Amino acid sequence: MIQHATPSLPEVSQLANRIAEEMSRVIEGKPAQIRMAVTVLLAEGHLLIEDVPGVGKTVLAKALGRAIAGDVKRIQFTPDLLPSDVTGVSVFNQSSREFEFKRGGIFANIVLGDEINRASPKTQSAMLEAMAENQVSADGQTYKLPQPFMVIATQNPIEMEGTYPLPEAQRDRFMARITMGYPARQSEVAMLAAQAGGDQLSSVRPVTDAATVAAAIQAVRAVYVAPVINDYVVSVVEATRRHPDLRLGASPRASLHLMRASRVAAALAGRDYVIPEDVGSLAVEVLAHRVLPTVEAQVARRDASGIVSSVIASVPTPERG
Known part of the structure:
Protein backbone atom coordinates (compact mmCIF):
# COMPACT_ATOMS: atom_id res chain seq x y z
CA MET A 1 0.00 0.00 0.00
CA ILE A 2 1.30 3.44 -0.93
CA GLN A 3 2.16 5.51 2.14
CA HIS A 4 0.47 8.90 2.11
CA ALA A 5 1.58 11.94 4.06
CA THR A 6 -0.51 12.52 7.17
CA PRO A 7 -3.17 15.11 6.26
CA SER A 8 -4.05 18.11 8.39
CA LEU A 9 -7.29 18.07 10.36
CA PRO A 10 -8.98 20.53 7.94
CA GLU A 11 -8.07 18.13 5.14
CA VAL A 12 -9.57 15.24 7.13
CA SER A 13 -12.79 17.22 7.55
CA GLN A 14 -12.88 17.97 3.82
CA LEU A 15 -12.28 14.28 3.04
CA ALA A 16 -15.15 13.22 5.32
CA ASN A 17 -17.46 15.75 3.69
CA ARG A 18 -16.59 14.46 0.21
CA ILE A 19 -17.28 10.85 1.25
CA ALA A 20 -20.58 11.81 2.89
CA GLU A 21 -21.65 13.89 -0.11
CA GLU A 22 -20.94 11.02 -2.48
CA MET A 23 -22.88 8.56 -0.33
CA SER A 24 -25.84 10.93 -0.24
CA ARG A 25 -26.27 10.39 -3.99
CA VAL A 26 -27.94 7.07 -3.25
CA ILE A 27 -29.10 7.51 0.35
CA GLU A 28 -31.75 10.20 0.38
CA GLY A 29 -32.55 12.14 3.53
CA LYS A 30 -30.25 10.30 5.95
CA PRO A 31 -27.36 12.72 6.65
CA ALA A 32 -27.02 11.67 10.32
CA GLN A 33 -26.64 7.99 9.45
CA ILE A 34 -24.11 8.77 6.72
CA ARG A 35 -22.14 11.01 9.08
CA MET A 36 -22.03 8.26 11.71
CA ALA A 37 -20.77 5.71 9.19
CA VAL A 38 -17.91 8.03 8.19
CA THR A 39 -17.17 8.80 11.84
CA VAL A 40 -16.89 5.11 12.73
CA LEU A 41 -14.61 4.50 9.74
CA LEU A 42 -12.19 7.25 10.81
CA ALA A 43 -12.39 6.12 14.46
CA GLU A 44 -11.20 2.60 13.53
CA GLY A 45 -14.47 1.06 14.62
CA HIS A 46 -17.25 -1.16 13.32
CA LEU A 47 -20.87 -0.24 12.67
CA LEU A 48 -24.05 -2.16 13.42
CA ILE A 49 -27.13 -1.14 11.42
CA GLU A 50 -30.37 -2.48 12.84
CA ASP A 51 -33.72 -2.07 11.13
CA VAL A 52 -36.42 -3.80 9.16
CA PRO A 53 -35.65 -5.06 5.62
CA GLY A 54 -35.65 -2.69 2.68
CA VAL A 55 -34.72 0.63 4.29
CA GLY A 56 -31.22 0.99 2.82
CA LYS A 57 -28.91 -0.77 5.29
CA THR A 58 -26.97 -2.63 2.60
CA VAL A 59 -26.92 0.36 0.26
CA LEU A 60 -25.26 2.50 2.92
CA ALA A 61 -22.48 -0.05 3.44
CA LYS A 62 -21.85 -0.51 -0.28
CA ALA A 63 -21.92 3.24 -0.93
CA LEU A 64 -19.22 3.81 1.68
CA GLY A 65 -17.04 1.12 0.14
CA ARG A 66 -17.40 2.59 -3.33
CA ALA A 67 -16.71 6.14 -2.14
CA ILE A 68 -13.34 5.19 -0.64
CA ALA A 69 -12.38 2.82 -3.49
CA GLY A 70 -11.58 0.15 -0.94
CA ASP A 71 -11.76 -3.60 -1.28
CA VAL A 72 -15.35 -4.48 -0.37
CA LYS A 73 -16.60 -7.98 0.37
CA ARG A 74 -20.06 -9.12 1.33
CA ILE A 75 -20.77 -12.04 3.62
CA GLN A 76 -24.37 -13.17 3.52
CA PHE A 77 -25.03 -14.61 6.95
CA THR A 78 -27.30 -17.66 6.84
CA PRO A 79 -27.96 -20.50 9.31
CA ASP A 80 -25.65 -22.84 7.36
CA LEU A 81 -22.71 -20.41 7.14
CA LEU A 82 -19.56 -21.86 8.70
CA PRO A 83 -16.89 -19.97 10.67
CA SER A 84 -14.32 -20.94 8.02
CA ASP A 85 -16.47 -19.20 5.39
CA VAL A 86 -15.84 -15.98 7.30
CA THR A 87 -12.18 -16.27 8.33
CA GLY A 88 -10.77 -18.71 5.79
CA VAL A 89 -9.59 -22.31 5.68
CA SER A 90 -6.41 -24.27 4.98
CA VAL A 91 -6.60 -26.50 1.91
CA PHE A 92 -4.07 -29.01 0.60
CA ASN A 93 -2.27 -27.99 -2.60
CA GLN A 94 -1.61 -31.11 -4.65
CA SER A 95 1.19 -29.53 -6.69
CA SER A 96 3.20 -28.11 -3.79
CA ARG A 97 2.19 -30.89 -1.37
CA GLU A 98 1.55 -28.27 1.29
CA PHE A 99 -1.43 -26.71 2.99
CA GLU A 100 -2.34 -23.20 1.84
CA PHE A 101 -4.57 -20.73 3.63
CA LYS A 102 -7.50 -19.59 1.52
CA ARG A 103 -8.69 -16.27 2.88
CA GLY A 104 -12.34 -15.81 3.78
CA GLY A 105 -14.63 -12.89 3.26
CA ILE A 106 -13.29 -11.02 6.30
CA PHE A 107 -10.17 -9.99 4.33
CA ALA A 108 -11.24 -6.63 2.91
CA ASN A 109 -11.26 -2.93 3.76
CA ILE A 110 -15.03 -2.83 4.12
CA VAL A 111 -16.76 -6.07 5.10
CA LEU A 112 -20.52 -6.07 4.74
CA GLY A 113 -21.97 -8.64 7.11
CA ASP A 114 -25.49 -8.87 5.75
CA GLU A 115 -28.18 -9.99 8.21
CA ILE A 116 -25.56 -11.05 10.74
CA ASN A 117 -28.12 -12.29 13.22
CA ARG A 118 -29.38 -14.99 10.86
CA ALA A 119 -26.19 -17.02 11.38
CA SER A 120 -25.58 -19.24 14.38
CA PRO A 121 -23.81 -17.77 17.44
CA LYS A 122 -20.77 -19.96 16.61
CA THR A 123 -20.38 -18.33 13.21
CA GLN A 124 -21.00 -14.86 14.62
CA SER A 125 -18.22 -15.47 17.13
CA ALA A 126 -15.76 -16.20 14.32
CA MET A 127 -15.58 -12.45 13.75
CA LEU A 128 -14.60 -11.51 17.31
CA GLU A 129 -10.80 -11.65 16.90
CA ALA A 130 -10.92 -9.87 13.55
CA MET A 131 -13.04 -7.03 14.90
CA ALA A 132 -11.03 -6.57 18.10
CA GLU A 133 -7.47 -7.08 16.86
CA ASN A 134 -7.60 -6.64 13.06
CA GLN A 135 -6.20 -10.12 12.54
CA VAL A 136 -7.25 -13.72 11.97
CA SER A 137 -5.63 -16.77 13.58
CA ALA A 138 -5.83 -20.14 11.84
CA ASP A 139 -3.77 -23.32 12.17
CA GLY A 140 -1.24 -21.61 14.42
CA GLN A 141 -0.67 -18.71 12.02
CA THR A 142 -1.75 -15.08 12.37
CA TYR A 143 -2.88 -13.14 9.31
CA LYS A 144 -3.16 -9.36 9.42
CA LEU A 145 -6.20 -7.73 7.89
CA PRO A 146 -5.89 -4.84 5.39
CA GLN A 147 -6.01 -1.25 6.59
CA PRO A 148 -8.35 0.45 6.96
CA PHE A 149 -10.61 -2.38 8.13
CA MET A 150 -14.26 -1.91 9.02
CA VAL A 151 -17.15 -4.30 9.49
CA ILE A 152 -20.57 -2.92 8.67
CA ALA A 153 -23.10 -5.47 9.86
CA THR A 154 -26.80 -5.30 9.24
CA GLN A 155 -29.32 -7.08 11.37
CA ASN A 156 -33.06 -7.43 11.41
CA PRO A 157 -35.03 -6.86 14.61
CA ILE A 158 -34.87 -9.97 16.77
CA GLU A 159 -38.65 -10.30 16.69
CA MET A 160 -38.43 -11.39 13.04
CA GLU A 161 -38.38 -15.08 12.08
CA GLY A 162 -35.09 -16.91 11.69
CA THR A 163 -32.95 -14.55 13.77
CA TYR A 164 -30.56 -15.18 16.64
CA PRO A 165 -29.82 -12.44 19.19
CA LEU A 166 -26.22 -11.22 18.95
CA PRO A 167 -24.12 -12.32 21.96
CA GLU A 168 -23.11 -9.52 24.32
CA ALA A 169 -19.43 -10.01 23.41
CA GLN A 170 -20.25 -9.55 19.73
CA ARG A 171 -22.32 -6.40 20.27
CA ASP A 172 -19.53 -4.91 22.35
CA ARG A 173 -17.15 -5.09 19.35
CA PHE A 174 -19.30 -2.63 17.42
CA MET A 175 -18.37 0.97 18.07
CA ALA A 176 -21.83 2.27 17.24
CA ARG A 177 -25.30 1.16 16.30
CA ILE A 178 -27.69 3.12 14.12
CA THR A 179 -31.13 2.61 12.69
CA MET A 180 -32.10 3.78 9.22
CA GLY A 181 -35.81 4.37 9.70
CA TYR A 182 -38.30 4.79 6.88
CA PRO A 183 -37.45 7.60 4.48
CA ALA A 184 -39.41 10.82 4.32
CA ARG A 185 -42.04 10.90 1.58
CA GLN A 186 -40.03 13.21 -0.71
CA SER A 187 -36.91 11.06 -0.25
CA GLU A 188 -38.83 7.93 -1.18
CA VAL A 189 -40.24 9.61 -4.29
CA ALA A 190 -36.71 10.72 -5.26
CA MET A 191 -35.49 7.14 -4.76
CA LEU A 192 -38.09 5.83 -7.21
CA ALA A 193 -37.02 8.39 -9.80
CA ALA A 194 -33.35 7.48 -9.34
CA GLN A 195 -34.03 3.75 -9.67
CA ALA A 196 -35.69 4.31 -13.04
CA GLY A 197 -32.24 4.90 -14.49
CA GLY A 198 -30.87 1.52 -13.38
CA ASP A 199 -28.47 0.54 -10.62
CA GLN A 200 -28.32 3.49 -8.22
CA LEU A 201 -24.95 2.46 -6.76
CA SER A 202 -23.30 2.96 -10.15
CA SER A 203 -23.61 6.72 -9.61
CA VAL A 204 -21.30 6.58 -6.56
CA ARG A 205 -17.76 7.52 -7.60
CA PRO A 206 -14.55 7.00 -5.63
CA VAL A 207 -13.51 10.29 -4.01
CA THR A 208 -10.45 8.89 -2.23
CA ASP A 209 -8.57 5.63 -1.72
CA ALA A 210 -7.82 3.26 1.14
CA ALA A 211 -4.32 4.63 1.68
CA THR A 212 -5.64 8.19 2.07
CA VAL A 213 -8.27 7.00 4.54
CA ALA A 214 -5.58 5.19 6.53
CA ALA A 215 -3.55 8.40 6.64
CA ALA A 216 -6.62 10.34 7.79
CA ILE A 217 -7.08 7.84 10.61
CA GLN A 218 -3.51 8.54 11.73
CA ALA A 219 -4.26 12.27 11.74
CA VAL A 220 -7.34 11.79 13.92
CA ARG A 221 -5.24 9.98 16.52
CA ALA A 222 -3.44 13.25 17.17
Missing part, protein backbone atom coordinates in the same frame (compact mmCIF):
# COMPACT_ATOMS: atom_id res chain seq x y z
CA VAL A 223 -6.60 15.05 18.35
CA TYR A 224 -6.05 16.07 21.96
CA VAL A 225 -8.22 14.56 24.67
CA ALA A 226 -7.76 16.43 27.95
CA PRO A 227 -7.70 14.46 31.22
CA VAL A 228 -10.97 16.11 32.25
CA ILE A 229 -12.62 14.77 29.07
CA ASN A 230 -11.34 11.25 29.73
CA ASP A 231 -12.75 11.55 33.24
CA TYR A 232 -16.09 12.67 31.78
CA VAL A 233 -16.19 9.69 29.39
CA VAL A 234 -15.54 7.25 32.23
CA SER A 235 -18.13 8.97 34.42
CA VAL A 236 -20.77 8.52 31.72
CA VAL A 237 -19.91 4.85 31.21
CA GLU A 238 -19.77 4.18 34.95
CA ALA A 239 -23.20 5.75 35.35
CA THR A 240 -24.68 3.08 33.06
CA ARG A 241 -23.35 0.40 35.42
CA ARG A 242 -25.17 1.94 38.39
CA HIS A 243 -28.44 2.87 36.68
CA PRO A 244 -31.44 1.13 38.25
CA ASP A 245 -33.05 0.51 34.85
CA LEU A 246 -30.02 -1.42 33.52
CA ARG A 247 -29.01 -4.95 34.45
CA LEU A 248 -25.86 -4.69 32.33
CA GLY A 249 -23.88 -1.48 31.94
CA ALA A 250 -21.32 -0.52 29.32
CA SER A 251 -17.87 -2.08 29.28
CA PRO A 252 -14.40 -0.46 29.46
CA ARG A 253 -14.22 -1.03 25.70
CA ALA A 254 -17.21 1.30 25.44
CA SER A 255 -15.16 4.04 27.11
CA LEU A 256 -12.40 3.56 24.55
CA HIS A 257 -14.83 3.59 21.64
CA LEU A 258 -16.59 6.70 22.92
CA MET A 259 -13.27 8.51 23.26
CA ARG A 260 -12.17 7.50 19.74
CA ALA A 261 -15.46 8.54 18.17
CA SER A 262 -15.31 11.86 20.03
CA ARG A 263 -11.88 12.57 18.53
CA VAL A 264 -13.34 12.15 15.06
CA ALA A 265 -16.28 14.40 15.92
CA ALA A 266 -13.82 17.08 17.01
CA ALA A 267 -11.74 16.71 13.84
CA LEU A 268 -14.80 16.94 11.60
CA ALA A 269 -15.81 20.10 13.47
CA GLY A 270 -12.42 21.61 12.68
CA ARG A 271 -10.95 21.30 16.18
CA ASP A 272 -7.78 19.58 17.35
CA TYR A 273 -9.22 18.97 20.81
CA VAL A 274 -12.32 17.22 22.18
CA ILE A 275 -15.06 19.06 24.05
CA PRO A 276 -17.84 17.56 26.23
CA GLU A 277 -20.43 18.16 23.49
CA ASP A 278 -18.52 15.75 21.23
CA VAL A 279 -18.94 13.04 23.83
CA GLY A 280 -22.59 13.77 24.51
CA SER A 281 -23.53 13.84 20.84
CA LEU A 282 -22.28 10.28 20.30
CA ALA A 283 -23.09 8.58 23.59
CA VAL A 284 -26.43 7.08 22.58
CA GLU A 285 -25.11 5.52 19.34
CA VAL A 286 -21.98 4.21 21.07
CA LEU A 287 -23.49 2.94 24.33
CA ALA A 288 -27.14 1.96 23.81
CA HIS A 289 -26.52 -1.36 22.03
CA ARG A 290 -24.16 -2.54 24.81
CA VAL A 291 -26.50 -2.12 27.78
CA LEU A 292 -29.38 -4.36 28.82
CA PRO A 293 -32.51 -2.86 30.41
CA THR A 294 -34.07 -4.64 33.37
CA VAL A 295 -37.32 -6.55 32.97
CA GLU A 296 -39.11 -3.79 34.84
CA ALA A 297 -37.75 -1.16 32.44
CA GLN A 298 -38.85 -3.22 29.45
CA VAL A 299 -42.34 -3.62 30.88
CA ALA A 300 -42.47 0.14 31.39
CA ARG A 301 -41.35 0.56 27.75
CA ARG A 302 -38.11 2.32 28.67
CA ASP A 303 -35.66 1.43 25.93
CA ALA A 304 -31.87 1.47 26.05
CA SER A 305 -31.52 4.66 24.00
CA GLY A 306 -33.82 6.60 26.28
CA ILE A 307 -32.05 5.31 29.37
CA VAL A 308 -28.63 6.30 28.00
CA SER A 309 -29.99 9.75 27.19
CA SER A 310 -31.09 10.11 30.80
CA VAL A 311 -27.62 9.01 31.92
CA ILE A 312 -26.01 11.76 29.83
CA ALA A 313 -28.35 14.31 31.37
CA SER A 314 -27.50 13.15 34.89
CA VAL A 315 -23.70 13.32 34.61
CA PRO A 316 -22.29 16.81 35.27
CA THR A 317 -20.64 18.32 32.21
CA PRO A 318 -17.09 19.52 32.85
CA GLU A 319 -16.41 23.20 32.52
CA ARG A 320 -14.41 24.33 29.52
CA GLY A 321 -11.01 25.64 30.39
